[in-house]
Every structure is written in C-alpha cells, then in structure tokens.
C-alpha cells in the first residue's frame with residue numbers, strides 16, 4: 347500500500363562536511379545528555395549500535411570528560427557471536443568506546459553463552475530490567491536495506507519487535523538477511539529514550555534514508571521515526 351511522505355517533524359537532519367566533524371558533533375551531543383542525566387539521577391544509560399559506522403564516533407566520545415564511572419553502556423543490538431568474533435558489536439565497543447576516560451564505564455553486554463538465542467534473550471531481558479529506565483541516550487545505525495537495531499525487513503515476528511506497546515526489553519531475531527541470529531532492544535524501549543540519534547554515513551545511506559521516509563513500503567527505520575514521541579536527530583556525512 348502506498349504511504350504518505352513521512353512528516354519531517356519526525357526527525358531533524360544534521361549534515362556535516364566530513365566524518366570527523368560528524369563524530370565530534372555527535373559525541374558532544376551525547377556527552378551533554380549523559381552529563382545532564384548524571385546530574386539529574388546520579389547515573390546515565392547509553393545504548394549504542396555496532397556495525398561498521400560508529401568507530402570514529404566511539405573513539406571521540408571515549409576521550410570526553412564525562413563522569414564515566416556513573417555511566418552504563420549497553421548495546422542496541424548484538425549478533426549471536428562471542429566478543430572475540432570480528433562481527434561482535436561488543437568487541438567493537440570494547441576496542442573503540444571503552445577506552446581512555448570511558449574505561450571507567452560499566453558495560454552490560456547482550457551476548458553470553460546460552461543454549462540458544464531464545465534463552466539468551468530471556469536472560470538478557472531479565473538482567474536489563476535492573477538498569478535505570480528509560481534509557482538516556484540511544485544511538486542507532488541503519489543498513490542500506492532500512493534496518494535499524496536488528497529490525498530486519500525480513501525478520502520473523504517483525505511486528506513483535508516493532509510493537510510500541512511491548513513490555514519486552516530484549517527479543518531474539520531470526521532473519522535470513524542478518525547473517526546470524528540477533529538480540530535486539532525492542533522498538534518500545536528505544537523510543538522511550540530521552541535522546542535518540544541516527545548515525546549514518548555515505549551517499550548510499552542518504553539515499554536509503556530518503557527512500558525510507560518517502561511514500562512506499564514501510565522500512566523498519568521509518569517505524570522508529572513514526573513511533574518516537576520526539577524528533578530523532580539524524581547525523582549524516584558523505
């Protein structure tokens with residue numbers, strides 16, 4: 347079914363001339379939000395994405411003077427692989443974000459050995475319930491297919507992942523296009539966050555984003571933009 351163009355009030359487009367300037371600006375915005383959260387409730391929770399895009403942003407953020415010992419870092423989503431795998435989002439975070447000043451942060455991973463992805467999701471869901479909710483900051487990425495978090499267009503039970511009324515924190519994901527099973531925050535927990543950024547780089551991602559907000563089939567990223575109660579801050583550089 348054809349859909350209306352997404353109202354641009356659902357997001358703010360922040361474009362930068364190059365990737366280092368984007369990394370500095372995004373790190374500055376995230377640092378401000380974490381510092382404010384620490385001042386207001388004594389702790390701050392940051393959920394970050396993995397993949398190929400965030401390394402420079404992570405390195406920049408890791409050096410900023412934040413009360414990192416009061417910050418909890420977790421993942422928006424994870425591939426069901428150990429941290430030693432080059433495909434591990436936890437491995438990317440350990441190597442690039444949990445460095446410098448940010449070494450003092452507490453990291454809550456999603457992957458741990460379990461008999462299967464369903465068991466892992468259930469125990470992550472239980473473990474993450476002890477964090478202070480809602481999340482203060484969520485930094486999303488997006489694939490060229492319009493997936494964000496592990497909301498792949500061909501995921502089994504995509505409607506469950508995208509249910510804004512879900513009471514789940516973490517759900518398992520099976521999707522042929524994903525490469526391996528995944529663990530993901532649900533859309534319901536992402537959209538509650540005080541600050542949501544979408545970090546995308548390159549012309550292909552800009553084209554994919556433009557396509558997702560144009561009339562046409564509903565891509566997962568569009569579900570987040572539509573459901574979020576405040577504009578998502580999109581950070582883009584060529």
Ligand SMILES: O=C1O[C@H](COP(=O)(O)O)[C@@H](O)[C@H](O)[C@H]1O
Nearest residue numbers: 395396397398399423487488489
């Ligand atoms: O698989 C994933 O992909 C997205 C996008 O990754 P990128 O390599 O295109 O930047 C990422 O946001 C997500 O966390 C990751 O698991």
